[in-house]
Amino acid sequence: xxxxxxxxxxxxxxxxxxxxxxxxxxxxxxxxxxxxxxxxxxxxxxxxxxxxxxxxxxxxxxxxxxxxxxxxxxxxxxxxxxxxxxxxxxxxxxxxxxxxxxxxxxxxxxxxxxxxxxxxxxxxxxxxxxxxxxxxxxxxxxxxxxxxxxxxxxxxxxxxxxxxxxxxxxxxxxxxxxxxxxxxxxxxxxxxxxxxxxxxxxxxxxxxxxxxxxxxxxxxxxxxxxxxxxxxxxxxxxxxxxxxxxxxxxxxxxxxxxxxxxxxxxxxxxxxxxxxxxxxxxxxxxxxxxxxxxxxxxxxxxxxxxxxxxxxxxxxxxxxxxxxxxxxxxxxxxxxxxxxxxxxxxxxxxxxxxxxxxxxxxxxxxxxxxxxxxxxxxxxxxxxxxxxxxxxx
Amino acid sequence: xxxxxxxxxxxxxxxxxxxxxxxxxxxxxxxxxxxxxxxxxxxxxxxxxxxxxxxxxxxxxxxxxxxxxxxxxxxxxxxxxxxxxxxxxxxxxxxxxxxxxxxxxxxxxxxxxxxxxxxxxxxxxxxxxxxxxxxxxxxxxxxxxxxxxxxxxxxxxxxxxxxxxxxxxxxxxxxxxxxxxxxxxxxxxxxxxxxxxxxxxxxxxxxxxxxxxxxxxxxxxxxxxxxxxxxxxxxxxxxxxxxxxxxxxxxxxxxxxxxxxxxxxxxxxxxxxxxxxxxxxxxxxxxxxxxxxxxxxxxxxxxxxxxxxxxxxxxxxxxxxxxxxxxxxxxxxxxxxxxxxxxxxxxxxxxxxxxxxxxxxxxxxxxxxxxxxxxxxxxxxxxxxxxxxxxxxxxxxxxxxxxxxxxxxxxxxxxxxxxxxxxxxxxxxxxxxxxxxxxxxxxxxxxxxxxxxxxxxxxxxxx
Numbered sequence: 088x089x090x091x092x093x094x095x096x097x098x099x100x101x102x103x104x105x106x107x108x109x110x111x112x113x114x115x116x117x118x119x120x121x122x123x124x125x126x127x128x129x130x131x132x133x134x135x136x137x138x139x140x141x142x143x144x145x146x147x148x149x150x151x152x153x154x155x156x157x158x159x160x161x162x163x164x165x166x167x168x169x170x171x172x173x174x175x176x177x178x179x180x181x182x183x184x185x186x187x188x189x190x191x192x193x194x195x196x197x198x199x200x201x202x203x204x205x206x207x208x209x210x211x212x213x214x215x216x217x218x219x220x221x222x223x224x225x226x227x228x229x230x231x232x233x234x235x236x237x238x239x240x241x242x243x244x245x246x247x248x249x250x251x252x253x254x255x256x257x258x259x260x261x262x263x264x265x266x267x268x269x270x271x272x273x274x275x276x277x278x279x280x281x282x283x284x285x286x287x288x289x290x291x292x293x294x295x296x297x298x299x300x301x302x303x304x305x306x307x308x309x310x311x312x313x314x315x316x317x318x319x320x321x322x323x324x325x326x327x328x329x330x331x332x333x334x335x336x337x338x339x340x341x342x343x344x345x346x347x348x349x350x351x352x353x354x355x356x357x358x359x360x361x362x363x364x365x366x367x368x369x370x371x372x373x374x375x376x377x378x379x380x381x382x383x384x385x386x387x388x389x390x391x392x393x394x395x396x397x398x399x400x401x402x403x404x405x406x407x408x409x410x411x412x413x414x415x416x417x418x419x420x421x422x423x424x425x426x427x428x429x430x431x432x433x434x435x436x437x438x439x440x441x442x443x444x445x446x447x448x449x450x451x452x453x454x455x456x457x458x459x460x461x462x463x464x465x466x467x468x469x470x471x472x473x474x475x476x477x478x479x480x
Numbered sequence: 481x482x483x484x485x486x487x488x489x490x491x492x493x494x495x496x497x498x499x500x501x502x503x504x505x506x507x508x509x510x511x512x513x514x515x516x517x518x519x520x521x522x523x524x525x526x527x528x529x530x531x532x533x534x535x536x537x538x539x540x541x542x543x544x545x546x547x548x549x550x551x552x553x554x555x556x557x558x559x560x561x562x563x564x565x566x567x568x569x570x571x572x573x574x575x576x577x578x579x580x581x582x583x584x585x586x587x588x589x590x591x592x593x594x595x596x597x598x599x600x601x602x603x604x605x606x607x608x609x610x611x612x613x614x615x616x617x618x619x620x621x622x623x624x625x626x627x628x629x630x631x632x633x634x635x636x637x638x639x640x641x642x643x644x645x646x647x648x649x650x651x652x653x654x655x656x657x658x659x660x661x662x663x664x665x666x667x668x669x670x671x672x673x674x675x676x677x678x679x680x681x682x683x684x685x686x687x688x689x690x691x692x693x694x695x696x697x698x699x700x701x702x703x704x705x706x707x708x709x710x711x712x713x714x715x716x717x718x719x720x721x722x723x724x725x726x727x728x729x730x731x732x733x734x735x736x737x738x739x740x741x742x743x744x745x746x747x748x749x750x751x752x753x754x755x756x757x758x759x760x761x762x763x764x765x766x767x768x769x770x771x772x773x774x775x776x777x778x779x780x781x782x783x784x785x786x787x788x789x790x791x792x793x794x795x796x797x798x799x800x801x802x803x804x805x806x807x808x809x810x811x812x813x814x815x816x817x818x819x820x821x822x823x824x825x826x827x828x829x830x831x832x833x834x835x836x837x838x839x840x841x842x843x844x845x846x847x848x849x850x851x852x853x854x855x856x857x858x859x860x861x862x863x864x865x866x867x868x869x870x871x872x873x874x875x876x877x878x879x880x881x882x883x884x885x886x887x888x889x890x891x892x893x894x895x896x897x898x899x900x901x902x903x904x905x906x907x908x909x910x911x912x913x914x915x916x917x918x919x920x921x922x923x924x925x926x927x928x929x930x931x932x933x934x935x936x937x938x939x940x941x942x943x
């Protein structure tokens with residue numbers, strides 16, 4: 088005889104109801120928000136047919152789908168992240184490093200590659216191998232542009248891990264710290280590539296860096312503020328262009344950290360953006376160009392067409408870049424009559440020459456700037472290789 | 481489906497609790513949920529487990545209905561059949577590899593545990609320590625009960641048999657059951673998983689380890705395996721209590737031991753006692769002179785090692801412990817008795833930690849490599865911050881504290897803590913409130929980790 092007292096039964100039923108709540112309250116309407124929270128596609132609910140063929144896989148898929156959506160996953164994760172940061176002084180994820188003087192570094196793009204960014208920004212970018220590859224393929228791009236009768240320049244944008252390498256803590260492995268310190272201590276092989284039109288303005292940036300956030304936001308991965316102007320000016324000096332833009336100014340605003348914000352850490356930091364009232368975004372043109380380029384993209388193409396009201400400005404430039412171009416496009420547009428920014432992120436392979444063709448059909452261009460973060464220069468190698476195999480040089 | 485997973489905690493467990501509270505057929509509810517539990521993890525392999533139950537049911541009846549030689553012959557046949565199943569699913573690949581043949585066999589979840597349960601049943605019936613089970617569902621309940629199905633503790637049939645037919649669930653059962661379950665969950669999720677996050681990457685790059693990293697790897701695994709397994713055992717005991725069962729304790733602060741002999745009285749006690757009663761004593765135990773005692777010890781511990789896994793490292797680990805017990809028996813225990821207790825503790829922990837390196841290593845080379853790194857000084861030690869973050873340092877300290885009874889005894893004076901029956905009668909309401917509050921806090925902290933999908937391997941699943 089198995090007896091369960093009524094009190095025990097009541098407690099068990101109440102506990103069952105409580106424990107079931109996180110799953111019982113899952114709502115499919117929240118999927119888009121949760122997808123953004125996880126920064127990936129959510130695990131799909133398994134089809135019922137899968138149950139008969141492979142029940143174990145069916146249950147695993149169902150468990151993964153539940154785990155992605157269990158309530159309240161966002162709030163609980165954010166609470167945990169805050170406890171890690173403020174309770175223990177520990178980064179909420181291993182791909183994030185809390186550096187000295189309040190600087191926050193993104194050392195990896197994902198938790199499965201926790202030092203992937205340090206690897207590319209600090210080790211690969213400043214290696215002899217990268218130098219040799221750029222020396223092979225940048226001339227291909229130079230020829231490509233020359234055949235089209237315009238100039239092309241390459242800008243390698245220094246990033247926080249090298250600019251503030253001395254703020255990296257001991258928790259970062261020695262090889263990465265040493266690699267990040269290399270441009271500061273002994274220079275980078277990238278600086279030797281000026282003869283093939285590559286500009287690596289590390290020295291200019293390091294000379295002007297500060298810790299106020301005006302130069303580079305202390306908790307963001309992407310640069311903004313005065314550092315963007317320094318990069319632009321380095322380019323302009325390289326092409327013997329003036330760097331005086333009286334209407335340009337820096338505007339400060341209190342924002343959450345680009346790195347910590349998505350993790351639910353909502354402390355606000357003063358961040359600065361380069362502004363120029365002479366610039367007007369040509370919305371319809373941007374939209375039309377994005378539509379023209381969409382066949383070459385995995386995700387919707389991101390473009391921006393900016394017109395400069397300053398009567399002294401001349402020429403049209405095409406700026407192709409990674410996400411660093413988001414801020415840089417405004418800075419560079421100040422120097423031209425018109426600037427077309429094409430974000431190369433999510434561009435399909437073997438698309439570069441066709442995208443350039445489309446932009447040329449869209450509007451005449453006088454010069455081209457390819458701007459990438461220092462760890463993203465392999466993209467230029469890839470484009471050079473595409474042109475080589477397509478015999479387009 | 482591990483107990484610390486979202487699908488178990490928020491789907492399976494509430495469904496089971498509701499069914500157990502509401503349905504009149506309590507045993508049937510446990511059996512059905514146990515089959516579902518196994519089906520979720522192993523699919524149609526559940527048929528093999530059911531066949532094992534059926535086979536052992538038949539053998540039990542056959543043994544009980546016979547006497548003398550025939551009784552013994554049926555027992556031998558029954559044990560052989562169970563061991564053949566275990567060997568087929570768990571060791572055929574290892575055995576084939578000895579002959580240079582590669583075989584990949586699916587390792588049935590919990591096979592080591594349900595085989596040992598079945599053997600316990602058969603031997604207890606043979607010895608007339610317990611009556612034969614005439615109810616097939618009750619035997620299925622004993623062998624398949626999901627709280628202990630995949631990771632123990634190993635229940636002895638003679639002790640659990642009366643509870644299969646008569647038991648009660650009171651408020652105290654539920655209270656202490658929840659305490660055990662959530663404290664076990666905390667041990668697993670908050671300590672063991674954090675330790676795994678340190679140990680696993682270090683063992684993965686064992687060839688590059690410095691001396692300090694090798695020690696951190698060994699110590700973090702030492703804590704991981706203890707809190708992983710003892711946490712899981714506590715969860716099983718808690719679930720058992722909620723169902724009205726008294727499962728035996730499996731751990732008794734093994735890391736406070738002062739010798740390896742004492743360690744085995746405190747570590748995985750249900751396995752140790754199983755081997756003692758069903759193998760060591762039948763082999764002669766210590767009754768036939770020193771030489772045979774040593775032979776029996778080595779036999780038992782080599783088999784104990786192999787029970788944990790079909791690999792040379794497990795065999796070496798078992799042999800290592802067997803040899804340590806012999807050395808202690810021969811001379812060391814007398815030396816230790818004269819040594820200060822701190823020396824005895826250091827010796828025991830050192831011996832245990834070395835053993836865990838053997839146990840954790842993927843190969844003998846890796847084990848030798850990590851052990852060499854531990855004992856050969858080097859100059860290239862990375863900063864501690866590079867190996868462990870602040871949360872992990874705090875977890876290390878907590879692991880050290882909770883490995884001893886200090887916190888347990890400190891809490892006991894003002895809060896109800898997990899206890900075996902008979903439960904203390906002197907406790908008042910504030911003790912229960914304090915116990916429940918602490919448990920709720922541990923559960924909440926565990927949820928923070930469970931929700932974020934943190935790294936959560938479970939070591940004893942593969943046994």
